[in-house]
Amino acid sequence: MTYQPISSDTxxxxxxxxxxxxxxxxxxxxxxxxxxQAIEQTEGPxxxxxxxxxxxxxxxxxxxxxxxxxxxAYPGQILSVTFTNKAAQEMQHRIESLLNIPVKGWWLGTFHxxxxxxxxxxAEMVHRTSDFTILDMDDQLRLIKxxxxxxxxxxxxxxxxxxxHYISRWKDKAWxxxxxxxxxxxxxxxxxxxxxxxxxxxxxxxxxxxxxxLILLVLEIFSSHPDILQQYQQQFRYxxxxxxxxxxxxxxxxxxxxxxxSNNICCVGDDDQSIYGWRGAxxxxxxxxxxxxxxxxxxxxxxxYRSTPHILGAASGLxxxxxxxxxxxLWTQQDQGDKVIVKSVWDGEEEARYVGDEIESCQRQGYxxxxxxxxxxxxYQTREFEDRLITxxxxxxxxxxxxFYDRAEIRDALAYLRVIHQPKDSLAFERIVNVPRRGxxxxxxxxxxQYSRFQNVSLFESAVTLIETDEIKNAAKRGLQAVLQDFGRxxxxxxxxxxxxxAQVVLDESGYTNMLQQDKSIEAPGRLENLKEFINALKExxxxxxxxxxxxxxxxxxxxxxxxQDMVNIMTLHSxxxxxxxxxxxxxxxxxxxxxxxxxxxxxxxEERRLAYVGxxxxxxxxxxxxxxxxxxxxxxxxxxxxxxxxxxxPQHIEVFDQRQVGKHSFGxxxxxxxxxxxxxxxKYSFNREFNFGERVFHxxxxxxxxxxxxxxxxxxxxxxxxxxxxxxxxxxxxxxI
Numbered sequence: 015m016t017y018q019p020i021s022s023d024t025x026x027x028x029x030x031x032x033x034x035x036x037x038x039x040x041x042x043x044x045x046x047x048x049x050x051q052a053i054e055q056t057e058g059p060x061x062x063x064x065x066x067x068x069x070x071x072x073x074x075x076x077x078x079x080x081x082x083x084x085x086x087a088y089p090g091q092i093l094s095v096t097f098t099n100k101a102a103q104e105m106q107h108r109i110e111s112l113l114n115i116p117v118k119g120w121w122l123g124t125f126h127x128x129x130x131x132x133x134x135x136x137a138e139m140v141h142r143t144s145d146f147t148i149l150d151m152d153d154q155l156r157l158i159k160x161x162x163x164x165x166x167x168x169x170x171x172x173x174x175x176x177x178x179h180y181i182s183r184w185k186d187k188a189w190x191x192x193x194x195x196x197x198x199x200x201x202x203x204x205x206x207x208x209x210x211x212x213x214x215x216x217x218x219x220x221x222x223x224x225x226x227x228l229i230l231l232v233l234e235i236f237s238s239h240p241d242i243l244q245q246y247q248q249q250f251r252y253x254x255x256x257x258x259x260x261x262x263x264x265x266x267x268x269x270x271x272x273x274x275x276s277n278n279i280c281c282v283g284d285d286d287q288s289i290y291g292w293r294g295a296x297x298x299x300x301x302x303x304x305x306x307x308x309x310x311x312x313x314x315x316x317x318x319y320r321s322t323p324h325i326l327g328a329a330s331g332l333x334x335x336x337x338x339x340x341x342x343x344l345w346t347q348q349d350q351g352d353k354v355i356v357k358s359v360w361d362g363e364e365e366a367r368y369v370g371d372e373i374e375s376c377q378r379q380g381y382x383x384x385x386x387x388x389x390x391x392x393x394y395q396t397r398e399f400e401d402r403l404i405t406x407x408x409x410x411x412x413x414x415x416x417x418f419y420d421r422a423e424i425r426d427a428l429a430y431l432r433v434i435h436q437p438k439d440s441l442a443f444e445r446i447v448n449v450p451r452r453g454x455x456x457x458x459x460x461x462x463x464q465y466s467r468f469q470n471v472s473l474f475e476s477a478v479t480l481i482e483t484d485e486i487k488n489a490a491k492r493g494l495q496a497v498l499q500d501f502g503r504x505x506x507x508x509x510x511x512x513x514x515x516x517a518q519v520v521l522d523e524s525g526y527t528n529m530l531q532q533d534k535s536i537e538a539p540g541r542l543e544n545l546k547e548f549i550n551a552l553k554e555x556x557x558x559x560x561x562x563x564x565x566x567x568x569x570x571x572x573x574x575x576x577x578x579q580d581m582v583n584i585m586t587l588h589s590x591x592x593x594x595x596x597x598x599x600x601x602x603x604x605x606x607x608x609x610x611x612x613x614x615x616x617x618x619x620x621e622e623r624r625l626a627y628v629g630x631x632x633x634x635x636x637x638x639x640x641x642x643x644x645x646x647x648x649x650x651x652x653x654x655x656x657x658x659x660x661x662x663x664x665p666q667h668i669e670v671f672d673q674r675q676v677g678k679h680s681f682g683x684x685x686x687x688x689x690x691x692x693x694x695x696x697x698k699y700s701f702n703r704e705f706n707f708g709e710r711v712f713h714x715x716x717x718x719x720x721x722x723x724x725x726x727x728x729x730x731x732x733x734x735x736x737x738x739x740x741x742x743x744x745x746x747x748x749x750x751x752i
Contacts, residue, residue, distance in 0.1 A: 017379075020038075020467065027032065029299040037119075040456050041053075041076050042076070042080075042107040042513075042533075043082070045076070046317050047578075048313050048314060048315050048316070048317070049072070050315050050454065051340055052077065052313045053073060053076050053077045053281075054080075055199060055280075055311060055313065055462055056077075056081060056086060058277060058309055058310070058311065059273070059277060059279050059303070059307030059310035059311070060281070060311050060313065061258075061281040061300070061303045061311070061313070062281070062282040062283075062313050062315060062317065063312055063314045064277075064282050064338055065282065065314040065315060065318060065342055066285070066286075066316060066320065066321075066329075066344070066628070066631035067319055067320030067594065067631065068281050068318055068344070069315065070256070070284075070315060071104065071256075073282065073315065074094070074105065074256060075108040075109050076112065077110040077280065078092055078122075082113065085588065086251075086252075087251045087252050088530065089117070089119075089120045089658040090119075090122045091249060091250060091251040091252065091321070092121065092122075092250070092251070092252045092254070093121045093122075093250040093252070093253045093254070094122040094123075095123065095128055095254070095269075095742055096124060096255075096256035097124060097256070097257050099124060101256060101592070102123045102124055105122060105256075105363050106122060110125070125228075125229060125260075125265050125268075126229070127275055129228040129268075130148070132235075133146075133231055133232055133235075134146070136242060137330060139216050139234075139238065140231045140234055140235060140240070142218070142221055142223070142231075143223070144222055146221050146223055147220065147221065148216075148222070148224070148228070151178075152688060153222075154178055154224055157213065157216060157217075158174040158209060158213060159174050160274070161209050161212045161213060161216065162174065162177075162209065164212075165208070165209070167210075168210075169323075170532055171303060172202060172205055172209075173539070175536070176534040176536075177206050177209050179215065179535070179536055180206050181209075182226050182294075183294060183588075184225065185224075185227065185230050186262040186293075187262070187263045187293035188216070188233055188263050188264040188267055190234070191207060191214060194210070210641050214234070216609065226264075229264045229401075232268065233264060233268055233271070236268075236377045238273050244275070246275075247275025247276070249276060249297060250275065250276065251258065251276045252278045252280070253269065253273055253276075253278065253279040253280070254279075254281075255279070255280070255281040256282055256283075257281065258281035258283035258299065258303075259288040259297055259299070260283070260288065261296065261302045261382045262295055269281075270306065273307070273319055276739055281300070285301060285339050285340050286336070287534055287624060287627070287628050288337060288514070289587075289591060289624050289625045291618065291621050295453075297338070297621075300340070300555060301338065301339075306325065312340070314342045314343060315341050317345060317346065317347070318344045320346075321346065321631060322346065322350060322351025322352070322634070322635060322669045323345070323348065323349075324350055324351055324668075325354060325630060325633050325634075325637050326345065327664055327666070327667035328354040328637070328664060329627050330343055331664035332630065332663055333623060333624065333664045333668065334662075335662045336620045336623055336624065337620070343488075344631075349356070350700055351635060351636075352564070352635070352669075353668055354637045354663065354668045355636075355637070355669055355671065356639045356641075356666060357639070357640050357641075358642070358645060358667050358671065359640055359642050359643070360642065360717065360735070361642050361643070361644045361646070362398050362642055362646060363398060365602075365640050365642055366398040366402035367437065367602055369388060369399060369402070369638070370399075370402045370403060370405075370406050371417040371641065372597075373386050373408060373597075374406065376597050381596050381597055382596075383408065383581055383582045384580050384582070386582070386583065386585045387585065387590065387598050387632065388583070388585075388599045388601060389461065389585060389586070389590050389599065389600050389601070389632065390585075390586055390587070390601055391586065391608040391610060392540075392543065392546040392626075393540060393543075393544070393585070393586060394418075394543045394544045394546070394604075395547075395602055395607075396415075396417075396418055396584050397418040398724075399545050399586065400671075405584060408582070409580065409582070410582040410584055411582070411584070413584065413585035413587070413589055415585070415586070417546075420543075421544055423530070423544055423545055424544060424545070424548055425445070426449055426526065427517060427520075427526070427545060427548055428562075428565060428701055429441075429443075429446045430442075430446055430504075430520045430526075431516075431523075431561075431562060433446070433501060434501065434504050434508055434516070434520070435557070435558055435559065435562055437474040437475075437505075439468065439472075440473040440474070443472070443473045443477075444459070444473055447473075447477075447494070447497060449526070450526060450528075450529040452490075452493030452494070452496065453488075453489030453492065453493040454493055454494060458486050458589060461485050462476050462486075465479070465480060469639055471591070473494075477494050477498055480494070481494050497524075500524060504516065504520055504523075508558060513552040513561050514550075514553040514557065517552050522732065523550075524653050526545075526666060527542070529540050550646050551647075555649055571614070587600075587626075587628060588625070589626050590632050594634055595633060595634065596633075596635045597635060597636040597637075598628045598632050598633035598638070598639065599638045599640065600637065602640070602641070602642070603640065603657040603660055604655060604656075604657055605640050605655040605656070605657055605658060606658055607647070607654075607657075608625075608626070608659070609622035609623070609657065609718040610622060616729070621700060622659075623659060626657075626659045632732065637664075641654060642654045644714050651714045653714070676746065705721055705724060705743060705746065706724075707723070708721060708722075709721045710747045712747045713731070713733065713739075713745060713746055713747075714745065714747075716733040716735070716736040716741070717734055717736065718733065718734050719731040719732050719733030719734055719736075720732050727742055727743050728740060728741070728742060729741055729742075729746060
C-alpha cells in the first residue's frame with residue numbers, strides 16, 4: 015500500500031516573515047490575567063474553561079498568532095478545529111488581522127473540512143479514490159430507499175429518515191457496522207444494522223462518503239495504519255479545539271489520537287453551555303479532561319464583557335443548581351443595569367401582546383429592532399409572536415427556521431382549506447391532491463393539466479370531468495375519485511363546523527395526520543406540533559373566509575417586512591447559542607414546556623438547565639422571562655405551572671411581576687420572590703354545570719366574571735379583566751375558591 019507523503023503539504027513550509035508583525039507584545043494588550051495565562055501556557059494539555067462572553071475567540075486566535083510570532087511553530091504545524099464554517103471564518107479573519115498575512119492553506123477549519131483533506135490524501139486506505147463524492151442528505155435518503163426496496167422492506171414501517179438517524183448516531187459514536195454493540199440492537203434495530211452494512215458497502219462501490227464518514231474513516235485509517243497517524247502526530251505540534259463541550263465520541267477519539275504526539279492540546283469550552291446531547295455531543299468529554307490528559311492545567315475565564323451584573327447573577331444562580339459541572343463564577347465590571355424581569359401572564363395571547371409592547375418600548379428607548387430577540391423552546395411557539403408583530407407592523411425574521419405559515423405542513427393544511435373555500439384554486443389543489451399519496455403519478459397530473467389548459471378550466475373541474483372517462487385509469491382514478499368525494503363532503507360541513515373543527519376533520523380524514531404519525535423521522539413530532547398550533551390559531555376565527563384572508567395578509571406583510579434591514583429576531587434557544595442581543599425575551603417558562611417534558615421523562619434536566627443558562631446569557635442589557643398561568647397547547651387549555659428554573663433564580667437579581675390573583679384591584683401587582691410560584695389550579699374549584707344569572711364563575715382562559723345572560727348552552731359573562739364575552743357553558747366552572 016502507498017500513500018502520499020505528508021511532507022508534500024506546503025502549508026508547513028515557513029511563511030515569508032517579512033509581512034509578520036514584529037511586535038508580539040501588542041497582542042497581549044488589554045487582556046485580563048487569565049486570558050494572558052491561557053495564551054502564554056503553550057506546552058502541555060490545557061483546558062480553557064471559558065464562560066459566556068469572556069472572550070474565548072480572542073484567546074484562541076491570539077494564542078495561534080503568538081505561537082507563530084515566537085517561532086514555536088510554523089502555520090502548518092498548528093491544527094485548529096471548530097464546529098461551524100462561520101466560526102472558522104471568524105477565526106481566519108481575526109488571525110489575518112493580527113498577523114497581516116493570509117491564512118489560506120492552514121490547518122484551520124471545521125472537524126469535517128480538516129478530515130476531508132486528510133481523507134482525500136489517504137482515500138485508498140479505505141477503498142476510495144481521492145475524488146470521492148460527499149453525499150448530501152437527499153442523496154443519503156435516496157440510497158437508503160433503494161436498499162430498502164432491494165431487501166423488500168416497507169419504507170413506511172421502517173422510514174428511511176429513521177434509518178439515517180441511527181446510522182448518523184452510530185457514526186458519531188465511532189461505530190462501523192461491525193462495532194455496533196448488541197445493546198443497541200433491540201426492537202427492529204437489527205434491520206437497521208443490516209441496512210447500515212449494505213449502505214457502507216454501497217458507498218464504497220460508489221466511491222462516496224457521507225458526513226459521518228469524514229471523521230469515522232479517518233479514525234479507521236489512523237487505527238489501521240499507525241505510520242500515517244505518527245506522521246500527523248509529528249506534524250501537529252500544537253492542537254487547539256473550540257467548543258470542546260460539543261464534541262461527540264468520534265471527534266473526541268480523533269483528537270486524542272492526534273494529541274498523543276506532542277501532548278500540546280488546548281481545548282476551549284464551557285461545560286455550562288453543553289446543549290447538544292440530543293445530537294451526539296458528550297459533555298463528559300470536557301468534564302473528564304484532566305483525567306484524560308496527564309498533567310493537564312485548567313484556566314478559567316470568568317470576566318464577562320457582554321452582560322450586566324444582574325443578568326450574570328441570575329444566570330450563575332440558575333446554573334449552580336447543576337451537580338455535574340466544573341464550576342466557575344462569571345463577573346463583570348459593568349454597571350449593575352436592570353434586574354431580570356420575571357413576568358406572569360394570563361395566557362399565550364397576552365404573552366405575545368406583552369412582548370410586542372416591550373419591543374416597541376425598547377425601540378422608543380433607542381434599541382434597534384435587530385437587537386431584540388425572542389427565544390422559544392419549541393418552534394411551534396413562534397406563531398403567536400409572529401401574528402402579534404405583524405399586527406403591530408413590526409418587521410421580524412425567523413433565525414434558523416421557516417416562518418410559521420411558510421412551513422410545509424402548514425402550507426399543506428392551508429391548501430386543503432383553500433380548495434374547500436374556493437375549488438378553482440388550482441395551485442392549492444395541485445399541492446395536496448396527492449398528499450398523502452393517492453396513486454396520482456406524473457402521467458395523471460399531466461393529463462389533468464392538459465385538459466385544464468385545453469378547456470380553460472381549473473384542475474378541480476378537470477378532475478370532476480376526467481373521472482367519468484378513461485383518460486385516467488386504475489389507482490390514479492380511484493385516488494382522484496376519493497379525494498373529490500372528500501372535498502364534496504368537507505364543503506358541506508363548512509356550513510356547520512367551526513374553522514378549527516373543519517381543519518381537524520380534514521387533516522384526519524385526508525390521512526395527513528396519520529401520514530405524520532406513521533413517519534418515524536425526528537422531524538415528524540415537530541410537524542405534528544405545528545399542525546396542532548395551526549388548529550389552535552383557527553379557534554380565534556368565526557369563519558374560514560376571515561382566517562384565509564388573515565393568512566394572506568400575514569404572508570404578504572411578512573414578505574414586505576422581510577426586505578427591512580432592522581428586524582426583530584425570533585429563534586429557538588438552541589439556535590441562539592453563540593449570539594448576543596441587547597434585549598432578550600425568554601418565553602414559555604412553564605413545566606412541561608421548559609423544561610421540556612421529554613427531557614424530564616428521559617432524565618435530561620441538567621441539559622435543559624444549561625439551555626436556560628445559555629438563553630439568559632445571550633442578553634447584554636435587558637432580559638425578560640415570561641410564563642403563563644394558562645396555555646392552549648396542541649388545542650387543549652392547560653393550567654401552567656411556572657418552570658422550576660424560575661425558582662432557581664436568585665431573588666436579588668430579579669424583579670417579579672405576578673398576576674395570579676387576577677382582578678380589577680390586583681392585576682399586574684408586584685410580588686416578592688419566591689412566593690409567586692403558587693397559582694390557581696383546577697382542583698381548587700368545586701363546580702357543576704347548572705348556572706344562575708349573576709353567579710360568579712371561572713373560565714380557564716378569561717378568568718373570573720359574573721353571568722349576565724343565559725341562552726341554553728351559551729353564557730354571556732362580564733369578566734373582571736377581559737370584559738363581556740360569549741362562551742359555552744362546558745368551559746365554565748362555578749363555585750367558591752377553597
